[in-house]
Amino acid sequence: MLDIKLIREKPDFVRERLATRGAGDEQLIAGILQADDQRRKALAEVESHKATRNRVSKEIGALMGQKKLAEADARKAETKTLGDQITALDQQAKTAEAVRDELMLRLPNLPHASVALGKNAEDNPLVRVHGTKPAFAFPPRSHVELCESLKLVDFARGVKLSGSGFLLYTHWGAKLERALIQYLLDLHTAEHGYTEVAPPLLVGPHCLEGVGQFPKFQDQYYGVAEGNDAAKLGHLYLIPTAETPVANIHREEILPEPQLPISYCAYTPCFRGEAGAAGVGTRGMIRVHQFDKVELIKIVKPEAGYAEHEKMLGHAERVLQTLGLHYRVVLLCTGDLGFASAKTYDLEVWAAGQGSYLEVSSVSNCEDFQARRMNLRFKTEAGENKFPHVLNGSGTALARLFVALVETYQQADGSVLIPPVLQPYLKTERLVPQA
Numbered sequence: 001m002l003d004i005k006l007i008r009e010k011p012d013f014v015r016e017r018l019a020t021r022g023a024g025d026e027q028l029i030a031g032i033l034q035a036d037d038q039r040r041k042a043l044a045e046v047e048s049h050k051a052t053r054n055r056v057s058k059e060i061g062a063l064m065g066q067k068k069l070a071e072a073d074a075r076k077a078e079t080k081t082l083g084d085q086i087t088a089l090d091q092q093a094k095t096a097e098a099v100r101d102e103l104m105l106r107l108p109n110l111p112h113a114s115v116a117l118g119k120n121a122e123d124n125p126l127v128r129v130h131g132t133k134p135a136f137a138f139p140p141r142s143h144v145e146l147c148e149s150l151k152l153v154d155f156a157r158g159v160k161l162s163g164s165g166f167l168l169y170t171h172w173g174a175k176l177e178r179a180l181i182q183y184l185l186d187l188h189t190a191e192h193g194y195t196e197v198a199p200p201l202l203v204g205p206h207c208l209e210g211v212g213q214f215p216k217f218q219d220q221y222y223g224v225a226e227g228n229d230a231a232k233l234g235h236l237y238l239i240p241t242a243e244t245p246v247a248n249i250h251r252e253e254i255l256p257e258p259q260l261p262i263s264y265c266a267y268t269p270c271f272r273g274e275a276g277a278a279g280v281g282t283r284g285m286i287r288v289h290q291f292d293k294v295e296l297i298k299i300v301k302p303e304a305g306y307a308e309h310e311k312m313l314g315h316a317e318r319v320l321q322t323l324g325l326h327y328r329v330v331l332l333c334t335g336d337l338g339f340a341s342a343k344t345y346d347l348e349v350w351a352a353g354q355g356s357y358l359e360v361s362s363v364s365n366c367e368d369f370q371a372r373r374m375n376l377r378f379k380t381e382a383g384e385n386k387f388p389h390v391l392n393g394s395g396t397a398l399a400r401l402f403v404a405l406v407e408t409y410q411q412a413d414g415s416v417l418i419p420p421v422l423q424p425y426l427k428t429e430r431l432v433p434q435a
Helices: 004-009 011-019 025-065 069-105 143-149 155-162 172-191 205-210 243-247 302-322 369-374 400-408 420-426
Strands: 126-130 236-238 254-256 262-271 290-300 327-331 343-351 356-365 377-379 389-397
Touching: 004 011, 004 025, 011 025, 025 069, 126 302, 143 155, 143 400, 172 262, 172 290, 172 302, 172 389, 172 400, 172 420, 205 243, 205 369, 243 262, 243 290, 243 389, 290 302, 302 327, 302 343, 302 356, 302 389, 327 356, 343 400, 356 400, 369 389, 389 400
Parallel strands: 254 377
Antiparallel strands: 126 327, 262 290, 290 389, 327 343, 343 356, 356 389
């Protein structure tokens, strides 16, 4: 959520920054300011009426002492009228505040000044490229062919179990998925200093609102009910990413300044209704409704936000580097930026069988946008309560990492080599076709 003081004091600046996103969100500012002004005027009248009521109450006491009962009764009637007006004005203020806050929740974050102007992914600047594309002496196969010949994923039975967009990992495929998850957790905890947590996979809507996924994207996630109790549908939701519960761990808390920075990592399955939407890439593992991910979360002091952002990007890159994968880093332009983010880098890994890059990580600084929505603060040593910056990054996401790995390390005989860092987890150097 944006700072209402910033909107009051610099409405044109806020409109200008929102307009760079190209979604028309700047049009909400007028309604926010109008509702905010109505709320403030109503509260000012409430305070004025309360002061008058207090003065009249004192006069009533004096009149009672002077035995001027008729005048005292008239004054009592006046205080009752004032009380009714205060009640009505309080309700007006609450109504205006609710309208203002509903509009505020629909406002995305302001892009950071360093974010390039642009309309969509085609306008994202290339930051750097790591390594070179693998060369093959044979036509590289797609991950679908490899997974079927190596019996890593049973696509047909995954559909039979849950419908399109769901995967059934089998044998070495299941082992490889588990090995990747374990390796990522070990890397980020042992080498990068993150604290591992294992959060719930179901959260209340307040958590989705806290990170900015609700109300805008409410139609894209899986709400659940207890048994057949339709009244409880939407009390809990399957998480779309570990960011949702982990970033909310300290919601509504005031943390001591020395506790920052806080660094968490978590493995969870992720559930997204929109991920397997019809269109390009729906066959195979590239767009699915359920996938695994290791997520990175940092809660840091504002002055450290962008230095920590670069560190987190390096941590996500380290995954791809140690796995020996070719990738590129792009900076998302204003039109491609996520709702809650002020600045985001994407890591795109090369998938030889696809002949294209696949996004496997987004690393974002949301500044204090999420902290305000979840009322997360820290107390400075001077005693001031401030909102921290909240950062998130995929460290990284599967199944696309799985896709890139098997397509990169495929061999002419149909086998797939295992990168050295994963061999201790799998206890093998190569996956071979199954009879």
